[in-house]
Amino acid sequence: MAGPLTRLGLGDESPEQRQQRITAGVMASVYRQVPQSVLGSIFGSMALVAAFWHTHDQNQVLQNQLLIWFIGMLLESLLRLRVARAFRLDPEPAKRAKMWASRWVAIAAAAGLLWGVAGTLFFAPDSPLLQLVLLAVILGVAFGSLTLYAGYRRALFLFLPLAVLPLLVRMVEQHDAAYYSAAIVLFAVFLFTLFFGRNFGETMSEAVKKNYENEVLVEQLLNEKRLAEEARRAAESAIRSKTQFFAAASHDLRQPLQAIGIYCSLLRKRAQGPLEPLTKNLSSAVESLSKLVEELLEISRLDSGAVQASKQVVDLNEMFSTLRQEFVPIAAAKGLRFRERRAGLYVETDPLLLQRILRNLISNAVRYTTEGGVLLAARRRSSRVSLEVWDTGPGIRRDEFDRIFEEFYRGESSKTETSGGYGLGLSIVRRICTVLGHSLFVTSRPGAGTVFRVEIPLAPRPPRARAKKAALASATLIPLTDHLIVVLEDNTEILASLTRLLTSWGARVLPSPKFDTVLLQRLANESKVDLIVADHNLGGPINGAEAVFRIRELIRSPIPVVMLTAVQAQEVVGEFKRQLQARTSADPSIASNIALRRGEEPVVLQKPADALLLNSTIAQALGLAPSAGADRPATSAA
Known part of the structure; x- marks a missing residue:
């Protein structure tokens, strides 16, 4: 698998290529010092020429030698400057690192040779003062050039011997004890300088290597950051596209x-x-x-992330009663027993999402169990409550525990079942548990059954228990005889079928694909409208919420409304609130004509809604059936 260095093009570098880049870094450090070193060499050579020229003004041969040597020093300095300038202008010095290193070695050899010639030609045994000047200049140049040549070891090992040893040889040739002593001191200084220069060069090379590695790391981090930003933007774009x-x-x-x-x-x-x-x-x-x-x-x-949890204190007994009424008939139809074990506990969770979790788990248990039964239990475990769904079905193998939560995956033991199921229920359960922050566990024994367990924070019993919800709506259709219902739906097929359905229930229907002048003319002939059934998207500038308020203003009555739409309930409720606030702010006196004093305003049904649910909801809105109540200002059904 490709790593970050490979993605940056750095992982493909060979050791030789990396060494070339390090060598180029050393050369860059060396060539940066060339201007200062040239000044030092020129001043040193000028001091030497001046001292010997003045004391040997009658010696024409020595003066010619001094002049030729000084011209050589100037040419060497000029060559050094030109090579340094060429290096700075090289766009890719790493590719030619060996060439630049070789040129620097040649320059070091030439410089050392020139100073060695000076130590040989200008050695004056009869003038201690001139010898002192010569020794001081050569050692000064040698020490002063240490940082210049020590960066590259081969250059150092050529320059120092060529510059210092010829002078040392001349001292030894004098066969004098004083010169022997001076030669020994000079040789010791030479060895120390060589040793120090070698260590300095290694330190410099290591620093350049570290600097190179840091540059690589910085480049890697910058590119990784860029890749991460691109990936984040791509993910955000994909999420937006998916959501849209x-x-x-x-x-x-x-x-x-x-x-x-x-x-x-x-x-x-x-x-x-x-x-x-x-x-x-x-x-x-x-x-x-x-x-x-x-x-x-x-x-x-x-x-x-469109689903947000709205946590509150939930009475598990009430929820168990609701689930019992739903699943006892379903289990009995398969010859199964549905049992429950209540503990009179309260938990802190989102009631609708928790009910969705338990409904999916119980549905799966009933679907895949052929003998025995299903148990829904609540057990207190310290500060948490464990909600458990037991079944006596075929069980799940341990190696499938993770896979059963994947989309469209059905366990091996359930593939022989022909009763419904798309392998999405447990995937939804896991996602809802993640939204709620509840832990989900599964244990199973193949051939004996499975237990799914959801752990939820325990909540204290409220001071006054919430009143029990009213009985569920009857399974029989409720007549809507002689009630006038305005239906707003931009889809002509749904409008036609909905009109026929409401008419079959005895209602008088005023259908319209949108809020327009035709609808206004028909409403002008009506003294009372009992209910509005509207889609939120009406395909024009006026949406369902605004159309409802305009009809209420026209009829001068807060007509009940059922929003039958594919738009999310939160969006519909938000639009109702905005419309109401805008109208009451402009004219507070009309509030009584357009606003219902009911917490469940508006009732939102999600498409597709079955006929029984639609009939029950409309009957409740008309006051023909007891309201089932709601924990939220909007309800949705699938």
Whole structure:
């Protein structure tokens, strides 16, 4: 797998290429010192020439030698400057590091040779003062050039011997004790300088190497940061695209499913004889398709962060009662027992999301259990409550514990089952547990059954227990005889089917694809409107919420409303609040005509909603059936 250095193009460098880059760094450090070193060499050579020229003004041969030597020093200094300038202008010195190093070695050899010639030619045994000047200049140049040549060891090992040893040899040739002593001191200084220069060069090379590694690291970090930023932007863009896609899909998929569901309800009412089982099977297929679409959209909402938890104190006894009423008949139809173990506990969680978790777990347990039963239990564990769903089904192998939470995965033991299921239920459960911050565990014994456990923080019992919810709406349809209902729906198929359905329930229907002058003219002939059923998106500048308030203003009555839409309930409620605030701020006197004093305003049903739920909701809004209550200002149903 490619690492970060490989992605940056650095991981492909060979050791030789890396050494070339280090050598180029050393050369850069050396060549930067050339101007200062040239000045030192010129001043030293000028001092030497001046001292010997003045004392040997009658010696024409020595003066010519001094002049030639000084010209050589000037040429060497000029060559050094030109090579340093060429190095600075090289766009890629690392590729030619060996060439620049070789040139520097040649320059060091030339400089050392010139100073060695000076020590040989200008040695004056009869003038101690001139010898002292010569020794001082050569040693000064040698020491002064230490940092210049020590950066590259080969240059140092050529320059120092060539510059110092010729003078040392001349001292030894004098066969004098004083010169022997001076030679020994000079040789010791030479060795020390050579040793110090070698260590200095190693330190310098190591510093250049570290600097190179730091540059590589900085470059790597910058590129990694750039790659991370690009990945983050790409992920954000993908999430936005995914959210936009599923928002559109949510509306576009639910619209035809709503129409098909309504048509199926009408067909079942009219079907007789051999058509009756066909319409029943068609309704079952539509329900399965609607369930699959809802589960896919729910996964999308959970992944995109659109689902936010609203935690509160929840009475588990009430929730268990609701689940018992739902699943006892389903379990009994399969010959299973549905049992519960209550503990009279309260937990802090989101009631709707927790109920969704338990409903999915119980549905799976009932679906894959053929004998025995299902147990829903609540157990207190210190400061937490463990909600458990037990079954006596086929069980799950241990190596499948992680995979069962993947989308569309069905365990080996469940693949032989023919009863529904798309492998999405547990995936949704895990995502909701993540949103709520609840721990999810599973234990199982193949052939004996499975236990799913959700751990939730325990909450203290509230001072006054919340009143029990009213009984669920009856399974029988409630007549809507002679009630006038305005239906706003931009989809003509859904509008037509909804009109027929409401009419079959006895209602008088005033259908319209949008809020326009035609609708206003028809409303002008009506003295009372009992209910408005509206989609939120009406395909024009006026949305469903604004249309509701305009109708209320026209009729001068806070008409109840049921929003039947594919738009999320939070968005619809927010738009209602904005419309109400804008209107009451402009004219507070109309508040009584446009605002219902009810906490559940507006009631929001998510498409596709089945006929029984729609009938029950409309009946409750009209006061024909007891309200089931709500914990939130908007309800949604799938």
